[in-house]
Amino acid sequence: MLPRALLAKFILKPSTVSPFQFNQQRALHSRNKKALEFIAKGWNALKEVDRVIDYSDPKHSGIVSLLRTAKENFELALEADNTNTHARYWLSRLHMKYPVPGANKAVGAALLVEAAEMGDPEAQYALGCHLRVENDYVQSDQQAFYYLEKAVDQVLFTFWVLYI
Structure with a gap:
């Protein structure tokens, strides 16, 4: 009788964890990973803009295309993971600091406040x-x-x- 009582303690009980929970976590991870990829692409475009903007016209087509690329990537990062504060911060900085087509300082300020409130x-x-x-x-x-x-x-x- 004693061995059965000991075995009963070690027998696996039915799990209350659903296998779908792991898929959600994997999806969350892949969304975050994709958002980080977009942020990296946008940040690289901004880095290039910062490197050349002092030596050329801010309305130059090369700079405008880099700024569009950065804006699109930060927006795609927010679409992939809406809770990503880095994408929010960099998009706000883009709206407030750079001559991006369609830039809006009010949108930039709102994004900055949201990112700050998110920590x-x-x-x-x-x-x-x-x-x-x-x-x-x-x-x-x-x-x-x-x-x-x-x-x-x-x-x-x-x-x-x-x-x-």
Whole structure:
């Protein structure tokens, strides 16, 4: 009787985990991977624009095509994974800083706020700087320091986790 009681403990019970859950996780991983590929392509295009924009006309067809490529890739990254904060941040930066066809500073600001609220430290820092420096008409120092503190806390926490 004792061996049966011991065996009963080790006999596998029917799992409550559905096999479809693993497929969802795999799909989430593939969406995130695809989004990261689009972000890398868009970032490379922006890197090239930054390299040549000071030495040429910003309306040059080569620069415009690179900016379109970057914008399309960041938008595709958001379509692939809507929760990706890096794509949101880079798309906001594209709208706010570069002469992209169809750029809209209001859309860029909205994307920046969304990325900061979603916890992206680069977006939090950029938003804090925009609120502190580039906002002459609104007294937004408290909001600026709030986002700057959030960015610093995340960077310090990451440093603490990685190096300590």
